[in-house]
Amino acid sequence: MTSTVAAIFVGFKQLGIADETDQRAIxxxxxGKPRLSLMKPPEKDAVLAELRRLGFTTVPRRANGRQQLTGRAAKKVxxxxxxxxxxxxxxxRDDAALIAFVKRQTGLDHASWLHQAGDTIAVVEALKAWITREAGVDWSPTGKRDAAYLGRYGYKxxxxxxxxxxxxxxxIARKGFDTFVVATTGTTGMWTEISDAEWQKVMNALGPQVRAARKAKP
Known part of the structure; x- marks a missing residue:
């Protein structure tokens, strides 16, 4: 079952439209087609958009009551x-803060960018641009002679x-950085073998220090 079809069924459940006749009427x-199996992807997207117009939201709540993003773009964003x-x-780091930020910066509603490829790209590029301006991350692709790990987002x-x-x-020198990465990931310094999950460990380890340093700035 595709993510769009799954979202449609979730939408019907959330809106209380359980009768198959009512679903087919929508x-x-x-x-103009009575069944999902007869529809092309854009038509299924149109059905999902109509359910959103009727009040369906793709942002459920976690057990603690906080918003939780779902959809094809959720993990990437x-x-x-x-x-x-x-x-x-x-x-x-909460999803609610992410949703509010994207809305302010792009005007896009989460119901759109979580499922529409074009809107997802706009959100991703907006986030990357903001992170570059505020923190100096260089997202540019590596050159042919550069080591592969230099192209990993985690490293950047x-x-x-x-x-x-x-x-x-x-x-080039990276004094201290190499030692920190090796100590955090437990690798032997073979940078090409460091996985995305291990780079996440490095980011999470540095995160509290960075946040504290930025808050301490006058």
């Missing part, structure tokens, strides 16, 4: 948001964190 009104939080750019973010803590740090 299908027919929106697309959340990863960027948490990166910004670990860089001291954003004050909260961790290195930006290190430079916030150690202004003037040189990428």
């Amino acid at each position: 299908y027919s009104r929106v697309t 959340q990863a960027l948001w948490i990166a910004g939080w670990n860089l001291g750019v954003f004050d909260s 973010i961790a290195w930006a964190q290190w430079r916030i803590l150690h202004p003037g740090a040189d990428r």
Whole structure:
């Protein structure tokens, strides 16, 4: 089952539209087709958009009552948001703060950018641009002769964190940074073997230091 179809069924449940006849009436009104199996992806997206118009929200609540993003773009956008939080750019890592930020910066509602590819790209680029302005992360692709790890987002973010803590740090020498990464990940210094999950450990370890340093600035 595709994520769009799954979202449609969740939408019907949330809106209390359990009767199959009522569901098909919406299908027919929106697309002219009575069943999802007859629809192309854009038509399914149109059905989902109609359910959102009727009040369906794709932001459920966690057990603690906080908003929780779901949808095809959730993990990618959340990863960027948490990166910004670990860089001291954003004050909260909660999904509610992310939703509010994106709305202010782009005017896009989460119901759109969580599922629409074009809107997702706009949100991702807006977050990356903001993080670059505030924390100096260099997202540019690596050159052909550069080591592969230099292209990993985890490395780029961790290195930006290190430079916030150690202004003037040189990428070639990287005094202290290599030692910190090895100690945090337990690797032997083979940088190409450091996984995205291990880079996340490095970012999470540096995060409290970075946030404290930025807050301490006058």
